[in-house]
Amino acid sequence: MRPLEKRYSLYLLLLVHQNPGQTKTWLLNHDGKNFRIKGERLFELEEMGLVKFDKEPRVRNTILVFPTEAGSKIAEAILNVYPDIRTQECEPEDY
Numbered sequence: 001m002r003p004l005e006k007r008y009s010l011y012l013l014l015l016v017h018q019n020p021g022q023t024k025t026w027l028l029n030h031d032g033k034n035f036r037i038k039g040e041r042l043f044e045l046e047e048m049g050l051v052k053f054d055k056e057p058r059v060r061n062t063i064l065v066f067p068t069e070a071g072s073k074i075a076e077a078i079l080n081v082y083p084d085i086r087t088q089e090c091e092p093e094d095y
Contacts, residue, residue, distance in 0.1 A: 006041060007041070008038045013050055013051070014078065016051050017067045017076070018075075020067055022065060023056070023064060024042065024063040025062075045071070049070055049071075051065055052065070052067075
């Protein structure tokens, strides 16, 4: 399975795109679920070059997360097609 198809990958990419510069802890705890899995996905997104990590200069153990240019382009494309996807009517077997 490709990394963007894995659980929470697109969720995290969109969350980083909409909240650039948030701490890694905030992103992982945003919905209060699956901290470990989302941590793995965030590192996979970094390996793919879709997000980048930066140290907070004032606090030594705080990591900030920003989208890269490629990550922002993918997130914007997803947000552009989302209204069309949301209004499509599908039967359960179509999924």
